[in-house]
Amino acid sequence: MQEFLEFTLGGIATGMIYAAIALSLVLIWRGTRILNYSQGGMAMFTTYVAWLVIQHTGSYWAGFAVALAAGLVLGSVLEFAVVRPTENKAPLNAVIVTIGLLILLEGLAGIIYGGQYRSFPAAFSIKGLKAGSVGLGISPNDVFTAAAVLGAAVILALVFRYTSVGLRLRATAFAPAVARLLGVRIGRVLTLGWALAGLFGALAGVLVTSSTFLYPNSMDSIFVLGFTAAVIGGLDSPVGAVVGGIVLGVVLSYAGGYLGSNLVLVYGLAALVLVLMIRPTGLFSSGVTRRV
Amino acid sequence: MTLARHLGAALVIAVIVVLLSIQLSAYRDYQLAEVAAYLVAVAGLTVLIGLSGQISIGNGAFMAVGGYASALLLTHLGWNLVLILLASVVVAAAAGAIFGVAAARLRGPYLAGATLMLAVALPTVADQFQHQLGGDQGLSVAITPPGFLGGSFPPTRWQAWVTCAAALITLILLANLNRSRVGRSWRAVRDDEIAASLSGLNVARLKVLAFIISAACAGLGGALLAVVTGIVAPGAYTLTLSIALLTAAVLGGLGTLPGALWGSLVLVLVPTYLTNVGSSHGLSSAASSSVPIAAYGVILIVVMLVFPSGIQGGLRRLFGSATPMPPVLSRRRIPFTALRRPAPGRENQEEGPS
Numbered sequence: 320m321q322e323f324l325e326f327t328l329g330g331i332a333t334g335m336i337y338a339a340i341a342l343s344l345v346l347i348w349r350g351t352r353i354l355n356y357s358q359g360g361m362a363m364f365t366t367y368v369a370w371l372v373i374q375h376t377g378s379y380w381a382g383f384a385v386a387l388a389a390g391l392v393l394g395s396v397l398e399f400a401v402v403r404p405t406e407n408k409a410p411l412n413a414v415i416v417t418i419g420l421l422i423l424l425e426g427l428a429g430i431i432y433g434g435q436y437r438s439f440p441a442a443f444s445i446k447g448l449k450a451g452s453v454g455l456g457i458s459p460n461d462v463f464t465a466a467a468v469l470g471a472a473v474i475l476a477l478v479f480r481y482t483s484v485g486l487r488l489r490a491t492a493f494a495p496a497v498a499r500l501l502g503v504r505i506g507r508v509l510t511l512g513w514a515l516a517g518l519f520g521a522l523a524g525v526l527v528t529s530s531t532f533l534y535p536n537s538m539d540s541i542f543v544l545g546f547t548a549a550v551i552g553g554l555d556s557p558v559g560a561v562v563g564g565i566v567l568g569v570v571l572s573y574a575g576g577y578l579g580s581n582l583v584l585v586y587g588l589a590a591l592v593l594v595l596m597i598r599p600t601g602l603f604s605s606g607v608t609r610r611v
Numbered sequence: 612m613t614l615a616r617h618l619g620a621a622l623v624i625a626v627i628v629v630l631l632s633i634q635l636s637a638y639r640d641y642q643l644a645e646v647a648a649y650l651v652a653v654a655g656l657t658v659l660i661g662l663s664g665q666i667s668i669g670n671g672a673f674m675a676v677g678g679y680a681s682a683l684l685l686t687h688l689g690w691n692l693v694l695i696l697l698a699s700v701v702v703a704a705a706a707g708a709i710f711g712v713a714a715a716r717l718r719g720p721y722l723a724g725a726t727l728m729l730a731v732a733l734p735t736v737a738d739q740f741q742h743q744l745g746g747d748q749g750l751s752v753a754i755t756p757p758g759f760l761g762g763s764f765p766p767t768r769w770q771a772w773v774t775c776a777a778a779l780i781t782l783i784l785l786a787n788l789n790r791s792r793v794g795r796s797w798r799a800v801r802d803d804e805i806a807a808s809l810s811g812l813n814v815a816r817l818k819v820l821a822f823i824i825s826a827a828c829a830g831l832g833g834a835l836l837a838v839v840t841g842i843v844a845p846g847a848y849t850l851t852l853s854i855a856l857l858t859a860a861v862l863g864g865l866g867t868l869p870g871a872l873w874g875s876l877v878l879v880l881v882p883t884y885l886t887n888v889g890s891s892h893g894l895s896s897a898a899s900s901s902v903p904i905a906a907y908g909v910i911l912i913v914v915m916l917v918f919p920s921g922i923q924g925g926l927r928r929l930f931g932s933a934t935p936m937p938p939v940l941s942r943r944r945i946p947f948t949a950l951r952r953p954a955p956g957r958e959n960q961e962e963g964p965s
Contacts, residue, residue: 356723401912404916415857418857419858421854430889433898536850581738582735584731588728
C-alpha cells in the first residue's frame with residue numbers, strides 16, 4: 320500500500336515534467352500545425368545555459384531565470400529564422416527541418432560543452448518527504464517541480480483567457496485566415512507561440528535535469544515521453560496535455576515500480592502505440608479527424 | 612525491359628566493384644563495405660519517404676534488429692552468411708510489420724513521433740537482457756572469407772564483395788518495385804490519399820507495405836554493418852544513427868535511389884573528415900566527434916529550405932533529364948493563395964473534409 324502511494328505521488332511529480340514538454344508541443348501545434356521535434360534539444364540547450372550561469376554566479380535562481388529567458392529567445396529566433404520559411408511548403412519539410420534543429424542543437428552542445436555527464440543542482444532538498452512515519456516517495460524538490468509547472472500552466476491559461484494577446488493567440492490557432500483579415504499580425508503571434516513553447520521547454524529542462532544528468536542527449540527520452548503525453552492529450556488541448564502528462568507519469572511509475580525500471584521507454588512506446596491505435600488523434604482531441 | 616536494363620546496369624557495376632576492390636587498400640575496402648551497408652538502409656528509407664510519403668526517424672532501430680538477429684543466429688546456430696542475412700531481413704520485416712500496422716493509421720507528425728520514440732527506446736532493451744544481448748558490450752559477429760578464396764584473401768575485400776552484392780540486389784528490387792504497380796500506387800497515395808482511395812487502392816495496406824520494406828532494408832543494412840564492423844552494441848544504434856540515415860536520404864534527394872548512394876557516400880566519408888577538422892582546430896575528442904552531428908543538422912535544414920530535391924535533383928537539372936522530381940517536397944498545400952504569405956491553418960492542412 321505504501322509502495323502504491325509512493326509510486327502514485329512520484330508518478331505525478333514526473334508526470335508534471337512530461338506535462339510541461341507536452342504543453343510546449345501543444346502551443347506550437349495549435350498555432351502552426353507543426354510538431355516541434357527540436358523541443359527536447361531546445362530544453363537541453365537552455366539547461367546548459369542555466370548550468371553555465373550557476374557555475375559562474377553560484378546562484379540557482381539566476382540560472383533558473385536565465386534559462387527561462389533563453390528559452391523565450393531561442394524559441395522566437397528559431398521560429399523566425401528556420402521554421403517560417405517552411406510555412407508554404409509540404410508538412411514533411413517542417414518535420415524534417417525541426418528534426419534537423421534537434422540534431423544541430425545536440426551537436427552544438429557537444430562541441431561547446433563536450434559529451435560528459437554533468438550533474439545539475441536541485442532547487443530544494445531531494446530528501447524524501449514523510450507524512451508521520453510513512454514515506455511519500457517525493458521530495459520537496461518534486462513538490463516544487465509540480466507547483467512550478469502547474470503555476471506556469473495556470474498563468475498561461477489566464478493569459479489565453481483574459482488578455483488581448485491571448486485572444487489573438489486563440490484566434491490564430493482557431494482560424495488563421497479570418498484572424499489575419501481581422502488585423503491580427505499572424506507572423507508575430509506564431510513567433511510568440513514558439514517563444515512561449517521555448518519557455519515551457521526550458522522550465523521542463525531545468526526541473527528534470529536535477530534528477531538526471533546533463534549531456535547533449537539528456538532530453539531525448541524526456542521529449543519522447545512528453546510527446547506521448549501530448550498525444551494522449553490530443554495535441555491541441557492544453558488541459559489535455561497536463562492531464563496526459565500526469566496520466567503517463569503515473570502509469571509509467573507503476574510500470575517501472577512493479578515491472579522494473581529499465582524498460583520505462585518501451586512501456587511508454589507501448590502506451591503511445593496503444594493510444595494511437597484506439598484514438599489516432601488522442602484522447603482529448605477536439606479537432607475533426609481526417610478520414611480516408 | 613526495365614528489369615533487363617536494371618540487371619545490365621547492375622552487372623556493369625558489379626564488375627567495376629570487383630575490379631575496384633582489388634585495387635583499393637584494405638581500409639578503402641572497409642569503407643566501400645560501409646557505404647554499401649548504409650546504402651541498403653538509406654535506399655529503404657528514401658523509398659518510404661519519397662515514394663509513399665511517410666516518414667520514419669526510427670530506421671536505426673530496425674538496423675539494430677537486423678544486426679542483433681544476425682549476431683544471435685551466428686553465435687547460436689552458426690548458419691551460413693546468406694541464410695543469416697536473409698533471416699535478418701525477415702526478422703526486421705516482421706518487426707516493421709508489427710510497428711507498421713500501428714503506424715499506418717498515423718500521418719506525418721504522429722508517425723514521425725512514434726518512430727522517434729522507437730529509436731530512443733530500443734537501445735534500452737539491450738541493457739535489460741544482459742545475458743542474451745550482451746548489454747553495453749554488445750555481441751561480436753565474426754565472419755571469415757570462405758576457404759576456396761585461399762587463406763591469404765583479405766577479409767575486408769570479402770566484406771566489400773558481400774555488402775556490395777547485397778546492396779546491388781536490394782537496389783534492383785527497389786528500382787523494379789518503383790516502376791511497378793506498387794510504386795505507382797505509392798505515388799498516388801503520397802500525392803492524394805483520398806483520390807487514391809477513391810480509385811480503389813487499399814491505402815492502409817500500401818502504407819504498411821512501404822513501412823515493412825523500409826524496415827527490411829534497414830534490417831539488411833544493420834546485418835551487413837554488423838558483418839563489416841564485427842560487433843553489434845547498443846551505442847551504435849542511437850537516435851543519431853536514425854537521423855544520419857534521414858540526412859543521407861534528404862541530402863541525396865528523397866525518393867531517388869542514386870540519391871541514396873550519394874547520401875551514403877557522404878555518411879561514410881564526411882564524418883571522419885569533419886572530426887579531423889574539429890580536432891585540428893583544437894577541439895577535444897568528445898567535442899570534435901560532435902562536429903558531424905551538428906553538420907547533419909545543418910544539412911537537413913539547409914537542404915530542406917534551399918534545395919529540397921537534394922544532390923540527385925541538382926544533377927538532373929545539370930544534365931537536363933526530363934524526369935521531374937517527386938512533388939512531395941515542392942508542392943504548395945495551402946489553398947487560400949489570395950492572401951499573401953498564408954499561414955498554415957488547421958482546416959486546410961491535416962484535416963480535410965470528412
